[in-house]
Amino acid sequence: MDTAVLSVRHHAPAAAPVLTPAPVLRHVAADHVPADHFQHPGDALFPRLMTVTSDVCREFMVDVPAGVNLFTHLQEVLSAAGAESGIIAFTGGVFDTIDYHTVTYFPPEPAAGKAAKVYGSSIRAAGPITLLAATLSFGLTADGAPLLHCHAAFVDSDGATHGGHLSNQNCIVAAEGVQACVSVFGDIRFRARMDSETTFSVFHPEAVGAAA
Amino acid sequence: MNAVAESHVEQGQYGRVFAVRVRPNEDLVESLRTLAATQGLRRAVIKGAVGSLIDGNLAFGPAATATKVHIPGPGVEILSINGDIRVGEDGQANVRVQGTLGGLDGKVYAGTFVPGGNLAFITMEVVVQEWVPSAA
Numbered sequence: 001m002d003t004a005v006l007s008v009r010h011h012a013p014a015a016a017p018v019l020t021p022a023p024v025l026r027h028v029a030a031d032h033v034p035a036d037h038f039q040h041p042g043d044a045l046f047p048r049l050m051t052v053t054s055d056v057c058r059e060f061m062v063d064v065p066a067g068v069n070l071f072t073h074l075q076e077v078l079s080a081a082g083a084e085s086g087i088i089a090f091t092g093g094v095f096d097t098i099d100y101h102t103v104t105y106f107p108p109e110p111a112a113g114k115a116a117k118v119y120g121s122s123i124r125a126a127g128p129i130t131l132l133a134a135t136l137s138f139g140l141t142a143d144g145a146p147l148l149h150c151h152a153a154f155v156d157s158d159g160a161t162h163g164g165h166l167s168n169q170n171c172i173v174a175a176e177g178v179q180a181c182v183s184v185f186g187d188i189r190f191r192a193r194m195d196s197e198t199t200f201s202v203f204h205p206e207a208v209g210a211a212a
Numbered sequence: 213m214n215a216v217a218e219s220h221v222e223q224g225q226y227g228r229v230f231a232v233r234v235r236p237n238e239d240l241v242e243s244l245r246t247l248a249a250t251q252g253l254r255r256a257v258i259k260g261a262v263g264s265l266i267d268g269n270l271a272f273g274p275a276a277t278a279t280k281v282h283i284p285g286p287g288v289e290i291l292s293i294n295g296d297i298r299v300g301e302d303g304q305a306n307v308r309v310q311g312t313l314g315g316l317d318g319k320v321y322a323g324t325f326v327p328g329g330n331l332a333f334i335t336m337e338v339v340v341q342e343w344v345p346s347a348a
Contacts, residue, residue: 036267038236038331048234049232050233051231053229054228055229056229057226057341087262102318103264103286103316103333104287133292135290136262151290163315183229183259198334202233
């Protein structure tokens, strides 16, 4: 990273933000509104709430420098710190590029050999992009490789807000950097495993070490 | 002279950390109430959550006249949450959770999570840490 090049930014007048009404606004009692049930392909599994606890949680503050891919850099930092599983809250930052996904559910088609999926092609936000809030959970794949899962809210150079699942390919940190508060579990592992109920591979908490 | 309201200040430290997977069709706020009841939590803070909802239901404003925002899914993404759990003398858990959601349209919505209105779609990873007051 010795060839740090600051991108040249053209500050063209921003287009007026397009204001669209929120989907549904109505006055209701703020308690207990039932949402719809979603029928997944597989049988429901138990317990419905999987909980693993630990008495140990280490905390780190990380400043992610300009020019790097957020995911590549955090993976290196976590690996160097021996941090296997945990959660990250971001306190701020600016990106030159963010690619992200929103959900479209495609059910499985076993006859065609197609698994269910929720993400299509990514959306690129126009930089510079200011981070509003983001959360990242990290753990291991089924094969033991590091896996980072991040959702973020951010505002682009035109003032439009965006939110979704960040692609781990093209999230490039701008000159201002990105700041992260990292919480590392002592005796808990997030392990991605295939979930037969939904047919997706998702993080499951597991007890390790003294808690196992 | 006007009376000055006094803050309640409590010294303590963070205790046990809980990593939770919430399975599909389970509600975020109800799951936190269940966590408090089954783990004997009196006070806790929510450190974060990543996951998706069937639909999002947020609210803002005073409880009696709250405005509700319905974000249609399935697949509304939880972008950030913060909040706490406080169990009262009556044993009832008061769970307050605020945050931001990303709609299928990629827009950002914010507010308080309505109990019973935010069911997990595929999964939610939620991390909670206990608050342990120092002995008085």
